[in-house]
Amino acid sequence: MPYRLRIDRLRAAALAAGDQSNIAMARRTGISESALSRMLRGQARPRLETLLQIGQSYGLTQDDLVETTEAAA
Secondary structure (H helix, E strand, C coil), X not given: CXXXXXXHHHHHHHHHCCCCCHXXXXXXXXXXXXXXXXXXXXXXXXXXXXXXXXXXXXXXXXXXXXXXXXXXX
């Protein structure tokens, strides 16, 4: 099932936690800055383990973090 990271919700949660930069988000989540940057630019989709790591860091659920998208025909 195709899905997309809800970047707006992740950014809002990060800002609420005081993380205003990708570096701060990377430190909090334990995800490399380069991987996080690719996800935030929509160039990479996080795996389930990464979604769980992000969710635990910011108090978000998988449903908060992803939305399903239509498969290309």
